[in-house]
Amino acid sequence: MAYLALMGLQLAASPVAGGGTGSYVVTGDAIMAPLVGGKGDPARGAALISDRQRSLCTLCHSGPFPDSHLHGTLAPDLTGVGARLSEGQIRLRVVDMKRLAPNTIMPSYYRVAEEQGRRVATVWRGKPILTGADIEDIVAYLTTLKG
Numbered sequence: 176m177a178y179l180a181l182m183g184l185q186l187a188a189s190p191v192a193g194g195g196t197g198s199y200v201v202t203g204d205a206i207m208a209p210l211v212g213g214k215g216d217p218a219r220g221a222a223l224i225s226d227r228q229r230s231l232c233t234l235c236h237s238g239p240f241p242d243s244h245l246h247g248t249l250a251p252d253l254t255g256v257g258a259r260l261s262e263g264q265i266r267l268r269v270v271d272m273k274r275l276a277p278n279t280i281m282p283s284y285y286r287v288a289e290e291q292g293r294r295v296a297t298v299w300r301g302k303p304i305l306t307g308a309d310i311e312d313i314v315a316y317l318t319t320l321k322g
C-alpha cells in the first residue's frame with residue numbers, strides 16, 4: 176500500500192505525454208480529465224469492446240458482452256467494473272495499464288504500439304491502438320456497468 180501511495184505521488188507530480196497521441200495527467204491511479212472534448216458514447220463503446228479486430232478486449236476479458244462463449248479468461252471479468260472503479264480509474268487502466276501493473280499483458284491502448292517495447296503483439300505494432308475518442312466511448316460504457 177505504501178508503495179502504491181508513493182507511486183501515486185510520483186505520477187501525480189509529472190504530467191506525461193501519451194506516447195504521441197495526446198497528453199494527459201495521472202493523479203494517483205486515475206486520469207480525471209477526459210482525453211478529448213465532448214461526452215463519450217456508451218453504445219459505441221460497447222461495440223468497440225466486442226470488436227475483435229480492433230480492441231480485442233474480449234480476447235482476455237469476459238463481461239456482460241455478446242458472444243460470451245468467445246470471451247477470454249486471462250483478465251478480470253468486467254461485470255460491475257463501474258461500481259468497483261471510478262471513471263478516472265477506468266480511464267487510466269485503458270490508457271496505460273502498465274503504469275499500475277508493469278508486467279501486465281494488457282496493451283497500453285493510448286499509444287503507438289511500437290513504443291510499448293517487446294511485449295506488444297505484432298497485430299498492434301506501429302499503430303495507435305485506440306484514439307482518445309474511442310477510449311472515452313469505452314469509458315462511458317464501462318462506467319454504466321454497476322452490477
Ligand code: HEC
Pocket residue numbers: 224230231232233234235236249250251252256259265268269272276278279280281282284313317
Ligand atoms: C491481452 C489481454 C488483455 C486485453 C486485450 C485487454 N485487457 Fe484489460 N486487463 C487485462 C489484465 C490481465 C488485467 C488485470 C491487470 C493485471 O494485473 O495485469 C486487466 C485489467 C483491466 C481493467 C481493470 C479491471 C479491474 O477490475 O480492476 C479494465 C477496466 C480493463 N482491463 C479494461 C480493458 C478494456 C476496455 C480492454 C479493451 C480496450 C482491455 N481491457 C483489453 C488483460 C487484457
